[in-house]
Amino acid sequence: xxxxxxxxxxxxxxxxxxxxxxxxxxxxxxxxxxxxxxxxxxxxxxxxxxxxxxxxxxxxxxxxxxxxxxxxxxxxxxxxxxxxxxxxxxxxxxxxxxxxxxxxxxxxxxxxxxxxxxxxxxxxxxxxxxxxxxxxxxxxxxxxxxxxxxxxxxxxxxxxxxxxxxxxxxxxxxxxxxxxxxxxxxxxxxxxxxxxxxxxxxxxxxxxxxxxxxxxxxxxxxxxxxxxxxxxxxxxxxxxxxxxxxxxxxxxxxxxxxxxxxxxxxxxxxxxxxxxxxxxxxxxxxxxxxxxxxxxxxxxxxxxxxxxxxxxxxxxxxxxxxxxxxxxxxxxxxxxxxxxxxxxxxxxxxxxxxxxxxxxxxxxxxxxxxxxxxxxxxxxxxxxxxxxxxxxxxxxxxxxxxxxxxxxxxxxxxxxxxxxxxxxxxxxxxxxxxxxxxxxxxxxxxxxxxxxxxxxxxxxxxxxxxxxxxxxxxxxxxxxxxxxx
Ligand code: URP
Ligand code: ZN
Ligand code: ZN
Numbered sequence: 001x002x003x004x005x006x007x008x009x010x011x012x013x014x015x016x017x018x019x020x021x022x023x024x025x026x027x028x029x030x031x032x033x034x035x036x037x038x039x040x041x042x043x044x045x046x047x048x049x050x051x052x053x054x055x056x057x058x059x060x061x062x063x064x065x066x067x068x069x070x071x072x073x074x075x076x077x078x079x080x081x082x083x084x085x086x087x088x089x090x091x092x093x094x095x096x097x098x099x100x101x102x103x104x105x106x107x108x109x110x111x112x113x114x115x116x117x118x119x120x121x122x123x124x125x126x127x128x129x130x131x132x133x134x135x136x137x138x139x140x141x142x143x144x145x146x147x148x149x150x151x152x153x154x155x156x157x158x159x160x161x162x163x164x165x166x167x168x169x170x171x172x173x174x175x176x177x178x179x180x181x182x183x184x185x186x187x188x189x190x191x192x193x194x195x196x197x198x199x200x201x202x203x204x205x206x207x208x209x210x211x212x213x214x215x216x217x218x219x220x221x222x223x224x225x226x227x228x229x230x231x232x233x234x235x236x237x238x239x240x241x242x243x244x245x246x247x248x249x250x251x252x253x254x255x256x257x258x259x260x261x262x263x264x265x266x267x268x269x270x271x272x273x274x275x276x277x278x279x280x281x282x283x284x285x286x287x288x289x290x291x292x293x294x295x296x297x298x299x300x301x302x303x304x305x306x307x308x309x310x311x312x313x314x315x316x317x318x319x320x321x322x323x324x325x326x327x328x329x330x331x332x333x334x335x336x337x338x339x340x341x342x343x344x345x346x347x348x349x350x351x352x353x354x355x356x357x358x359x360x361x362x363x364x365x366x367x368x369x370x371x372x373x374x375x376x377x378x379x380x381x382x383x384x385x386x387x388x389x390x391x392x393x394x395x396x397x398x399x400x401x402x403x404x405x406x407x408x409x410x411x412x413x414x415x416x417x418x419x420x421x422x423x424x425x426x427x428x429x430x431x432x433x434x435x436x437x438x439x440x441x442x443x444x445x446x447x448x449x450x451x452x453x454x455x456x457x458x459x460x461x462x463x464x465x466x467x468x469x470x471x472x473x474x475x476x477x478x479x480x481x482x483x484x485x
Contacts, residue, residue, distance in 0.1 A: 148460025319344020
């Protein structure tokens with residue numbers, strides 16, 4: 001803070017969107033924190049934001065940055081390169097993953113991920129993936145949680161990552177004991193394998209058959225199963241990347257009976273369709289992600305689930321595969337079957353503009369709902385609040401200034417990520433982030449990112465209420481023993 005001024009920064013006359021409403025006011029910042037709201041004092045740095053909207057910096061709690069991926073090393077995107085894209089697109093905080101690697105302890109891989117995180121451009125937290133819950137790994141989980149990794153990630157599909165039901169139960173129990181949230185990728189592994197075998201035997205190899213191999217029912221069944229098992233153990237869970245309303249319906253039913261379950265979706269499920277998988281040449285491979293893309297009608301079904309509050313978080317699921325070359329979708333060759341194409345689409349930079357445009361600019365959701373979906377709710381769900389995710393006194397001054405009228409055609413250059421394509425190429429959005437502040441420092445203006453490597457900080461998370469069990473288990477034996485079984 002300067003000696004002459006109480007405030008380092010004042011943003012004046014902005015339309016400020018918080019989680020609870022929208023009002024014209026000034027924002028006063030000192031020492032990287034929001035310290036005054038309303039009419040604020042003179043500051044060393046004055047910014048008149050009349051005509052602009054200010055939202056909290058985006059919080060993207062599902063990104064694959066600096067994560068070791070099977071066969072891909074750390075992939076094509078790091079917390080530095082992906083962080084640049086994030087800041088350009090109005091996101092200031094992300095959570096990425098620590099993988100379980102067979103030859104290392106969890107803490108060794110965590111150390112290495114934190115070392116890589118020293119180059120981050122954005123603030124970041126970590127989820128711990130558990131793919132093989134051996135007794136040794138289960139015994140190590142409490143110390144990982146104690147290092148601020150207050151969420152575990154489980155896959156119910158993928159050859160090299162999936163858990164069967166008893167493994168998943170053990171992960172749920174470990175999370176419950178440690179007060180951690182569990183994030184789950186829900187698809188039925190065996191049904192996908194069975195369908196894939198039949199499709200390939202029939203010569204159906206093209207990317208579009210990826211969607212045929214993973215119809216809605218494989219996602220819906222696994223979602224229902226994950227919820228039931230979490231309900232059995234009484235562990236709070238979030239269902240990752242819900243692709244359509246039929247899947248969200250399983251979440252709604254469980255929420256109605258009081259289960260601590262939340263749903264996440266991503267812009268790809270609100271804007272892209274299975275027809276994109278059938279683009280000419282190799283282009284369709286760029287749209288291979290799991291769960292698979294659905295139809296245009298499913299977009300509206302998901303928006304309805306968002307408006308109902310069943311889905312209350314939108315993340316990018318930013319995945320680190322190029323279309324071609326190293327870490328490319330073509331790693332197994334351009335004629336390889338769909339089942340050999342790496343899954344996932346990039347989107348950390350596109351997420352906020354896409355949700356603003358498709359949600360707020362079209363009138364599907366209000367501005368404060370946008371704030372809750374993209375910042376406040378993910379921050380709360382993963383224990384980053386109240387420091388992150390809202391514009392309130394005491395929070396980090398992570399702020400995004402939007403020109404709500406600006407129309408921008410998305411291109412891969414604008415994304416500023418290290419990936420060689422964007423699935424949103426050529427799409428026009430209305431509403432654009434023109435400046436981003438991270439802890440009170442300007443880190444992006446008009447697309448130019450000023451943050452240097454190391455600007456980002458690791459966010460070690462403390463115990464928090466949403467991750468605590470609700471206290472309802474099936475019988476007295478369970479109640480008396482679950483913590484000691
Ligand atoms: O297809 C996807 N979603 N790839 C990224 C990894 C995952 O499943 O989240
Ligand atoms: Zn997933
Ligand atoms: Zn993912």
